[in-house]
Amino acid sequence: xxxxxxxxxxxxxxxxxxxxxxxxxxxxxxxxxxxxxxxxxxxxxxxxxxxxxxxxxxxxxxxxxxxxxxxxxxxxxxxxxxxxxxxxxxxxxxxxxxxxxxxxxxxxxxxxxxxxxxxxxxxxxxxxxxxxxxxxxxxxxxxxxxxxxxxxxxxxxxxxxxxxxxxxxxxxxxxxxxxxxxxxxxxxxxxxxxxxxxxxxxxxxxxxxxxxxxxxxxxxxxxxxxxxxxxxxxxxxxxxxxxxxxxxxxxxxxxxxxxxxxxxxxxxxxxxxxxxxxxxxxxxxxxxxxxxxxxxxxxxxxxxxxxxxxxxxxxxxxxxxxxxxxxxxxxxxxxxxxxxxxxxxxxxxxxxxxxxxxxxxxxxxxxxxxxxxxxxxxxxxxxxxxxxxxxxxxxxxxxxxxxxxxxxxxxxxxxxxxxxxxxxxxxxxxxxxxxxxxxxxxxxxxxxxxxxxxxxxxxxxxxxxxxxxxxxxxxxxxxxxxxxxxxxxxxxxxxxxxxxxxxxxxxxxxxxxxxxxxxxxxxxxxxxxxxxxxxx
Amino acid sequence: xxxxxxxxxxxxxxxxxxxxxxxxxxxxxxxxxxxxxxxxxxxxxxxxxxxxxxxxxxxxxxxxxxxxxxxxxxxxxxxxxxxxxxxxxxxxxxxxxxxxxxxxxxxxxxxxxxxxxxxxxxxx
Numbered sequence: 001x002x003x004x005x006x007x008x009x010x011x012x013x014x015x016x017x018x019x020x021x022x023x024x025x026x027x028x029x030x031x032x033x034x035x036x037x038x039x040x041x042x043x044x045x046x047x048x049x050x051x052x053x054x055x056x057x058x059x060x061x062x063x064x065x066x067x068x069x070x071x072x073x074x075x076x077x078x079x080x081x082x083x084x085x086x087x088x089x090x091x092x093x094x095x096x097x098x099x100x101x102x103x104x105x106x107x108x109x110x111x112x113x114x115x116x117x118x119x120x121x122x123x124x125x126x127x128x129x130x131x132x133x134x135x136x137x138x139x140x141x142x143x144x145x146x147x148x149x150x151x152x153x154x155x156x157x158x159x160x161x162x163x164x165x166x167x168x169x170x171x172x173x174x175x176x177x178x179x180x181x182x183x184x185x186x187x188x189x190x191x192x193x194x195x196x197x198x199x200x201x202x203x204x205x206x207x208x209x210x211x212x213x214x215x216x217x218x219x220x221x222x223x224x225x226x227x228x229x230x231x232x233x234x235x236x237x238x239x240x241x242x243x244x245x246x247x248x249x250x251x252x253x254x255x256x257x258x259x260x261x262x263x264x265x266x267x268x269x270x271x272x273x274x275x276x277x278x279x280x281x282x283x284x285x286x287x288x289x290x291x292x293x294x295x296x297x298x299x300x301x302x303x304x305x306x307x308x309x310x311x312x313x314x315x316x317x318x319x320x321x322x323x324x325x326x327x328x329x330x331x332x333x334x335x336x337x338x339x340x341x342x343x344x345x346x347x348x349x350x351x352x353x354x355x356x357x358x359x360x361x362x363x364x365x366x367x368x369x370x371x372x373x374x375x376x377x378x379x380x381x382x383x384x385x386x387x388x389x390x391x392x393x394x395x396x397x398x399x400x401x402x403x404x405x406x407x408x409x410x411x412x413x414x415x416x417x418x419x420x421x422x423x424x425x426x427x428x429x430x431x432x433x434x435x436x437x438x439x440x441x442x443x444x445x446x447x448x449x450x451x452x453x454x455x456x457x458x459x460x461x462x463x464x465x466x467x468x469x470x471x472x473x474x475x476x477x478x479x480x481x482x483x484x485x486x487x488x489x490x491x492x493x494x495x496x497x498x499x500x501x502x503x504x505x506x507x508x509x510x511x512x513x514x515x516x517x518x519x520x521x522x523x524x525x526x527x528x529x530x531x532x533x534x535x536x
Numbered sequence: 537x538x539x540x541x542x543x544x545x546x547x548x549x550x551x552x553x554x555x556x557x558x559x560x561x562x563x564x565x566x567x568x569x570x571x572x573x574x575x576x577x578x579x580x581x582x583x584x585x586x587x588x589x590x591x592x593x594x595x596x597x598x599x600x601x602x603x604x605x606x607x608x609x610x611x612x613x614x615x616x617x618x619x620x621x622x623x624x625x626x627x628x629x630x631x632x633x634x635x636x637x638x639x640x641x642x643x644x645x646x647x648x649x650x651x652x653x654x655x656x657x658x659x660x
Contacts, residue, residue, distance in 0.1 A: 095546035095597060099573070107575065110602035111546050184548025184572045224551055315646050349625070349645050351598075427551050428558040431649060453628050453646060461598065532571040536541075536557045 016272045018229040020392055026384035035282070036387035041377045043297075045285035047278050047390065048378035049336040050301040055374035060332075061339040062364050063088035063140060063305065064357055069113035069465050071128035078132060080354075084361060090140045090341060091128075092116030093150070098185040100146040100520030103469045112466035115351070116142075119150065120473045121513045125157045134158055140171040140215070140305075145187035147174035148196050149519050152506040155208060160511070171212040171261060174200060177238040178217045180414040180530070181423060182224030187520060190415045192527040196502065198245040203503035205246075205256040214242060215263045215305065222265035223311045224420075225427030228272055229393065232280040233400035234419065235262060236287065237410040243292065253292045257299035261338075264304055266328040267312025271389055274380060277306070277335035279393030307332040307340035307364075313348045317443035318454060321345035326363050333373045334380055340364055349454050417533025473515065480513040488512050489522050496526035537660045540588035542570035542579040544607075547597035552624065556592070559649040565656060576606045580614050590640075590656065591620040600626055601633060608638045619659065623647060 014022040042052030093116040096108035103112045112118050143150040151172050158168050176193040179186045204213040218235035281302040288300035309328045313321040322345045332340050342360040344352035367373050380386045407413035433439035440446050488509035495505050541557050561567045583591050619640035626644045634642035
């Protein structure tokens with residue numbers, strides 16, 4: 001009887017989400033044509049990691065996403081996280097800030113400070129980063145549509161505090177192309193949106209060379225329904241778009257490519273994810289060296305943040321998400337990530353509580369300090385299965401990139417809505433798969449139990465705090481030099497029309513306490529707004 | 537029956553509403569989608585223009601109470617009498633409040649796509 005069952009297991013076809021079939025056994029023969037044998041960590045094409053010693057020298061950076069309501073509260077949370085051993089900050093902004101609206105805009109009603117920190121002027125940054133040494137901690141700004149303004153604020157803050165921006169480190173998400181596919185905080189049409197990203201890349205290459213101006217996000221594309229191969233392929237196509245446009249400005253590939261980084265998703269099959277990262281890292285290195293003739297090895301590094309996998313977490317039996325996230329952390333470390341952030345277990349139904357956020361932090365610390373994950377580089381290197389799958393994923397990602405080319409390139413594929421339609425239909429297929437049990441989810445369609453619905457909690461919307469933010473905005477407006485603000489805005493409009501790099505003028509504008517909303521408004525006047533393709 | 541699915545407010549989470557749109561379409565209904573970041577006024581106007589039979593609001597940022605108060609006001613001003621529904625990240629404890637604001641139904645966090653489709657079939 002047992003033998004019969006075993007036979008049935010062996011005969012059952014196993015197909016990964018990316019459509020790759022998995023054999024019950026892998027041997028040396030599966031690695032015959034593999035590049036694995038020649039692969040050395042820290043050496044091109046970096047399959048085994050971008051550094052020769054990886055975590056042996058320094059563990060991955062822990063960087064949880066945080067940002068609450070007012071700059072004052074955010075400042076407190078930052079200090080709490082730093083005291084608890086976090087080495088990088090990841091700032092969340094509220095939706096008005098992300099969409100380029102001031103707190104007192106009627107469209108901001110009910111959203112000020114709700115899902116992150118509210119920022120109207122440089123004054124808010126001065127409060128949020130008060131007492132935090134910008135040279136000791138790296139700050140990541142999760143901002144896209146309005147990224148040029150918030151980056152300008154960060155640079156202006158650093159300058160005002162006397163830091164040399166030449167040595168300033170940090171990251172902005174600033175990947176607008178993925179916002180059109182998932183996440184949705186686009187503002188301008190696709191072409192000017194890309195132009196603004198390239199403005200920041202160009203400015204950083206020339207003035208803030210240690211800063212990472214773009215973190216290309218496969219993450220949200222995967223969350224929107226893409227499979228692991230598409231996640232990598234679309235992210236690479238997006239990164240290539242920014243690269244191509246930056247090259248057109250006359251900047252050498254080696255002047256900026258090393259500052260591009262990636263943000264990827266983890267949920268799904270453990271080995272498929274690891275192979276996705278190892279194969280993806282090898283492919284990206286080849287693209288940068290072979291297609292763009294980069295001379296500097298650093299240019300071809302696929303640096304990444306990975307660890308979160310919101311799409312894999314469930315509202316049912318939410319404690320299971322603690323276990324899932326521990327696996328995601330393991331996957332991320334086994335894949336050679338540079339930075340890790342985990343989703344908190346309660347994130348499927350609420351904004352993480354402090355306790356849940358602490359558990360995420362401890363999960364990563366246990367992995368680093370108790371599990372020996374940092375002892376040796378790429379411990380899975382040489383595994384027949386992992387290496388064969390790595391080769392296969394590299395090939396599949398390369399093939400998928402060609403389909404984007406067939407859609408007319410990434411800008412066209414996004415402007416027409418073709419990519420959005422494809423991934424959202426896949427999200428529907430996945431939902432059907434979970435409904436009919438084809439995709440097993442513990443606690444959802446197998447091993448369910450009757451449980452009371454979990455209390456969904458949002459950070460209590462603090463209308464007083466929102467009003468305080470609006471009050472502060474009015475005070476700043478009353479105090480600032482209005483003439484200077486208006487002249488900055490006029491200069492900005494002229495810059496927009498003359499198609500020059502906007503960054504210097506935006507920096508001048510934020511230093512004069514011009515608001516996020518005022519700056520974005522001028523840009524909208526010139527560029528217009530994105531019209532979302534509707535395919536239903 | 538024509539269903540207008542919509543995203544009021546600034547929330548950009550649209551995976552759920554798009555999945556629902558496919559499911560509603562597969563169930564044989566006609567579907568229209570507003571796109572992201574529409575004001576309540578724009579949504580009600582669109583419902584009038586396309587002669588929708590029901591409006592669905594998808595809200596995940598937590599601002600459902602504020603937006604639905606607005607929905608009540610704008611609907612009553614417009615004279616439109618079609619039912620409207622709310623879904624997304626809605627705490628169970630807010631369901632009654634939303635019904636009192638005039639929602640025909642409020643689907644709390646954890647509602648399946650099937651349950652919404654079933655509801656639409658019942659009111660058809």
